[in-house]
Amino acid sequence: MNDYGSSGLSWSEKQKVYWNSIAHFYDTTYSNFWYHREDAGTLAALKAVIPERTVSVLELACGTGLGYSMCKQFIPDMKYIGLDLADNMLAGFRRNYPDRTYQLLLQSMSNLDELEPASFDAVICIYTSASFCDDPGRLVDAVYRLLRPNGCAFLSFVGRWSFRRLIHLKFSRIERFQTRGIRNPGFYVPAWVLSKRHILQIAKAAGFAQVNVSGQSIFGGIVQLPWLWPFDCYLSRLLPDLCHTLNLTANK
Numbered sequence: 518m519n520d521y522g523s524s525g526l527s528w529s530e531k532q533k534v535y536w537n538s539i540a541h542f543y544d545t546t547y548s549n550f551w552y553h554r555e556d557a558g559t560l561a562a563l564k565a566v567i568p569e570r571t572v573s574v575l576e577l578a579c580g581t582g583l584g585y586s587m588c589k590q591f592i593p594d595m596k597y598i599g600l601d602l603a604d605n606m607l608a609g610f611r612r613n614y615p616d617r618t619y620q621l622l623l624q625s626m627s628n629l630d631e632l633e634p635a636s637f638d639a640v641i642c643i644y645t646s647a648s649f650c651d652d653p654g655r656l657v658d659a660v661y662r663l664l665r666p667n668g669c670a671f672l673s674f675v676g677r678w679s680f681r682r683l684i685h686l687k688f689s690r691i692e693r694f695q696t697r698g699i700r701n702p703g704f705y706v707p708a709w710v711l712s713k714r715h716i717l718q719i720a721k722a723a724g725f726a727q728v729n730v731s732g733q734s735i736f737g738g739i740v741q742l743p744w745l746w747p748f749d750c751y752l753s754r755l756l757p758d759l760c761h762t763l764n765l766t767a768n769k
């Protein structure tokens with residue numbers, strides 16, 4: 518496997534190669550009790566920000582369809598568009614959800630100019646996926662433009678000051694991100710890491726009115742013991758910056 522740092526590929530090409538090569542085992546990586554609880558938390562957070570009367574949902578970096586399945590649970594009649602640059606992830610999406618009551622776009626979220634402005638009620642990007650865009654600030658601007666008035670956004674980033682990064686003495690602004698379970702040090706993908714304050718700044722600068730950032734999972738991927746879960750939830754609320762995942766919710 519390549520060391521992408523010296524491979525000469527563009528940011529988006531690195532993302533494409535990485536995610537395409539792990540797509541076949543991506544779903545099984547996140548299937549223990551800890552991740553199921555994280556999923557329950559994500560579903561609750563999506564429900565809290567996206568009204569049930571929502572008509573159209575755009576999911577950026579939709580992967581194999583987890584966000585689609587979550588939204589479908591409380592907006593069964595939504596018009597859903599999922600976008601991702603990795604064709605193997607989208608193939609997994611189609612396998613997981615053969616109903617095909619959705620539209621999938623094979624494209625990067627780095628450039629969303631071809632999508633119609635003010636055409637979505639909700640734009641989501643879950644499980645740190647917004648960090649895989651080459652320019653998170655530009656992404657948040659684009660999301661604002663794509664939303665209808667009163668539309669809402671749920672965008673998730675890798676936290677800069679997470680417990681996981683602190684104990685590994687990682688302080689750079691761009692992380693060599695590895696999906697859980699990958700051990701080969703040369704096999705990674707770049708990801709921006711952002712603090713809560715920075716995320717709030719770019720959301721406000723984009724024009725969003727009601728902005729909030731909450732944290733999810735401090736010990737995930739480090740020590741995933743059942744008794745630790747309530748403690749993790751409590752600490753995440755208290756010290757969101759220590760979390761691996763920072764979720765921005767905002768309204769236009």
Ligand SMILES: C[S@@+](CC[C@H](N)C(=O)[O-])C[C@H]1O[C@@H](n2cnc3c(N)ncnc32)[C@H](O)[C@@H]1O
Pocket residue numbers: 529532533536537577578579580581582583584600601602603606624625626627642643644645646649650651
């Ligand atoms: C951590 S996975 C999350 C997938 C899905 N959102 C989920 O929660 O299961 C990150 C996803 O981002 C996609 N991705 C990475 N960079 C991207 C980009 N620039 N544009 C669109 N998708 C991208 C990858 O292909 C991958 O499917």
